[in-house]
Amino acid sequence: MDISIVIPLLNESDSLAPLHGWIIKSLEKEKNSFEIIFIDDGSSDRSWEVISGLSKQHTHTHGIQFCRNFGKSQALHAGFIKAKGDFVVTMDADLQDSPEEIPSMIAIIKEKNLDLISGWKKKRYDSILFKNLPSKLFNWAARRVSGIKLHDFNCGLKVYKKEVIKNIQVFGEMHRYIPVIAAHEGFDKIDERIVKHQARKFGKTKFGADRFLNGFLDLVTLWFINGFGKRPMHFFGFWGTLMLLVGFGFTIYLGIDKLYFNTQSRLITQRPEFYVALTTMILGAQSFIAGFLGEILIRHNKNIKRYNITKTTYE
Numbered sequence: 328m329d330i331s332i333v334i335p336l337l338n339e340s341d342s343l344a345p346l347h348g349w350i351i352k353s354l355e356k357e358k359n360s361f362e363i364i365f366i367d368d369g370s371s372d373r374s375w376e377v378i379s380g381l382s383k384q385h386t387h388t389h390g391i392q393f394c395r396n397f398g399k400s401q402a403l404h405a406g407f408i409k410a411k412g413d414f415v416v417t418m419d420a421d422l423q424d425s426p427e428e429i430p431s432m433i434a435i436i437k438e439k440n441l442d443l444i445s446g447w448k449k450k451r452y453d454s455i456l457f458k459n460l461p462s463k464l465f466n467w468a469a470r471r472v473s474g475i476k477l478h479d480f481n482c483g484l485k486v487y488k489k490e491v492i493k494n495i496q497v498f499g500e501m502h503r504y505i506p507v508i509a510a511h512e513g514f515d516k517i518d519e520r521i522v523k524h525q526a527r528k529f530g531k532t533k534f535g536a537d538r539f540l541n542g543f544l545d546l547v548t549l550w551f552i553n554g555f556g557k558r559p560m561h562f563f564g565f566w567g568t569l570m571l572l573v574g575f576g577f578t579i580y581l582g583i584d585k586l587y588f589n590t591q592s593r594l595i596t597q598r599p600e601f602y603v604a605l606t607t608m609i610l611g612a613q614s615f616i617a618g619f620l621g622e623i624l625i626r627h628n629k630n631i632k633r634y635n636i637t638k639t640t641y642e
Contacts, residue, residue, distance in 0.1 A: 330361040331412030335402030336420035340373040353426040363388045369396035382640035390640040397634040400502040407492040419483035425523045432486045442514035446484035446522035473507040559621030567614030574608030
């Protein structure tokens with residue numbers, strides 16, 4: 328298999344048949360073997376009915392249906408497991424990504440020996456105030472934090488070598504940061520290509536203020552995971568040690584001062600230094616506990632599936 332196209336979707340029934348035909352038209356002339364994998368992330372419309380019909384008509388088309396909405400990252404993860412192609416393409420199902428870009432993006436990967444290439448929707452047909460400006464701010468922050476010089480982290484159209492998607496785990500809402508996750512795992516040959524962006528024809532956008540906020544929170548999470556994910560004790564242990572030292576320092580100071588200098592003064596518990604010592608020692612102990620728990624979770628929380636499949640067209 329040359330190419331696997333993984334398409335997560337939610338309530339995109341009107342777009343699926345036109346998109347399927349567009350993909351076939353774009354790839355068949357290249358004489359590459361390919362498969363199309365639709366992942367229905369708990370749609371409430373006719374999406375699964377359309378996918379089932381397409382899979383019966385075309386042997387290279389497959390579908391996976393979740394029992395409810397688990398999120399785009401989980402949908403991509405399910406598609407990555409099933410993908411067989413040497414190159415794996417991800418794209419959205421809303422007809423805003425052009426499959427005609429796929430052959431040229433694969434050619435660039437081969438020519439430059441890249442691990443992945445990301446699309447850059449330089450000219451967008453979305454709302455300037457509610458999507459374009461937030462997207463620019465988000466991408467600027469992602470570049471600063473990750474050090475990866477991509478202009479459009481959230482572009483759905485990306486192409487990966489098979490080795491990349493088989494060696495990374497996408498969870499939560501981290502689909503925006505797959506290039507960052509891949510680079511952290513050693514697949515750091517990353518480039519981008521300007522791609523055409525189409526105006527939405529059917530349905531409505533899933534983007535909202537909550538997703539914008541979640542994106543920044545996930546960026547903070549990713550920064551922490553990249554820096555301390557494999558050894559959380561390095562982070563929590565540092566701050567725990569610092570706070571314990573402060574607490575012990577104030578405790579020793581209070582003890583010496585009470586025993587040798589101010590024996591007749593007020594009780595230690597009436598002095599503000601006592602509460603500084605108590606608070607920092609409690610926080611320090613909690614930081615150490617958080618670090619230990621993080622180390623335990625890392626060793627026992629690998630390869631946990633975070634979605635449930637109801638139906639599949641695979642035999």
